Amino acid sequence: MEKPKFFNHTLAELTTAIKGLGKEGFRAQQLYRWVHQLGVQDFDKMTNFSKEFRKEVPEMFDFCLPEILKVHKSVDGTTKILFNVGAGKSVEAVLIPSTDRLTICLSSEVGCNMACKFCYTGKQKLQRKLETWEIVGQFVQAARLLEPGQRISNIVFMGMGEPLDNPDAVFKSIEILHSEWGLNVSRKRVTVSTSGIVPLIPRVTEAGVRLAVSLNGVNDKIRSEVMPINKRWPLEQLLQACREHCEATGDKVTFEYVLLKGVTDSLQDARDLHDLTRTVPCKINIIPFNEHPESGFTRPAEQDIVRFQNELIRLGSHVLRRKTMGRDIYAACGQLTTAVKKSPEPQLTL
Numbered sequence: 012m013e014k015p016k017f018f019n020h021t022l023a024e025l026t027t028a029i030k031g032l033g034k035e036g037f038r039a040q041q042l043y044r045w046v047h048q049l050g051v052q053d054f055d056k057m058t059n060f061s062k063e064f065r066k067e068v069p070e071m072f073d074f075c076l077p078e079i080l081k082v083h084k085s086v087d088g089t090t091k092i093l094f095n096v097g098a099g100k101s102v103e104a105v106l107i108p109s110t111d112r113l114t115i116c117l118s119s120e121v122g123c124n125m126a127c128k129f130c131y132t133g134k135q136k137l138q139r140k141l142e143t144w145e146i147v148g149q150f151v152q153a154a155r156l157l158e159p160g161q162r163i164s165n166i167v168f169m170g171m172g173e174p175l176d177n178p179d180a181v182f183k184s185i186e187i188l189h190s191e192w193g194l195n196v197s198r199k200r201v202t203v204s205t206s207g208i209v210p211l212i213p214r215v216t217e218a219g220v221r222l223a224v225s226l227n228g229v230n231d232k233i234r235s236e237v238m239p240i241n242k243r244w245p246l247e248q249l250l251q252a253c254r255e256h257c258e259a260t261g262d263k264v265t266f267e268y269v270l271l272k273g274v275t276d277s278l279q280d281a282r283d284l285h286d287l288t289r290t291v292p293c294k295i296n297i298i299p300f301n302e303h304p305e306s307g308f309t310r311p312a313e314q315d316i317v318r319f320q321n322e323l324i325r326l327g328s329h330v331l332r333r334k335t336m337g338r339d340i341y342a343a344c345g346q347l348t349t350a351v352k353k354s355p356e357p358q359l360t361l
């Protein structure tokens with residue numbers, strides 16, 4: 012019989028499972044701490060367990076993690092990690108350093124059904140949703156690559172897949188990564204980014220994590236062309252859900268806005284974007300498009316990007332432009348792929 016996977020368990024579930032095996036419940040906390048917090052998987056090192064229990068632990072659970080296939084390190088410190096998820100498929104996580112944080116971008120699905128036109132992952136239909144242990148496992152494996160003293164401080168669900176298309180596994184993985192007996196990542200340092208699955212935005216609110224929304228269009232016509240999900244949940248419904256999230260949490264929403272030449276980058280678009288978002292407490296991240304084959308879009312000229320940003324600033328929007336990093340590795344937002352060989356030219360925008 013297949014053993015239950017350790018990294019699928021919240022602490023409460025592990026406690027129940029351990030009690031069910033006739034052991035004291037507090038052993039779950041100890042085991043969680045050894046494995047998640049201290050990164051120990053050599054059971055002989057778990058010195059507060061009896062010899063008998065040390066032998067029993069590996070018989071109770073499967074401690075498997077997604078296998079690392081490749082690690083690509085950029086000259087700027089950005090690291091992309093490619094994981095084998097079986098059946099010849101892979102997913103990617105990206106470690107992104109900055110002065111005050113180390114962020115990991117996690118994948119939630121193999122491929123994606125949302126079909127956003129600018130996104131390379133969206134061209135690869137959904138093949139399967141990742142299980143909780145595969146999401147937690149990306150974090151755990153990445154943490155094991157770090158130098159002593161380094162720690163992943165922030166998590167963004169902006170890798171492959173639409174996280175709200177796989178909500179149970181995503182929110183359970185957040186609970187596991189947040190556990191004080193585990194990795195203790197603050198909920199306020201976790202961001203779930205959605206293309207706009209409106210009915211599930213309240214789950215982001217309930218989870219107490221930050222919300223990012225991929226906007227990429229200033230009216231329903233343009234947004235529906237760029238992001239087909241808009242036909243199902245148009246802008247007004249999406250913005251109303253964002254307002255409700257802000258009211259309930261006191262947080263700001265981050266709107267991601269990809270600049271596509273001739274589609275979303277005019278001065279009028281900047282003005283419309285300001286008007287559209289000004290009733291939502293928010294900041295706007297503008298992301299100059301990273302070109303890749305088959306996308307059909309191009310990146311605006313630098314002066315047009317600056318002009319767009321300056322117009323938003325002039326109007327009073329809180330706007331940031333993502334810094335481009337990791338040019339020498341395959342790691343761009345919206346450019347991740349299920350098959351390594353097909354990866355387009357690398358760029359990572361932050």
Ligand code: SF4
Nearest residue numbers: 123125127130133172
């Ligand atoms: S941008 Fe996100 S939601 Fe849209 S197709 Fe790509 S992975 Fe899916």
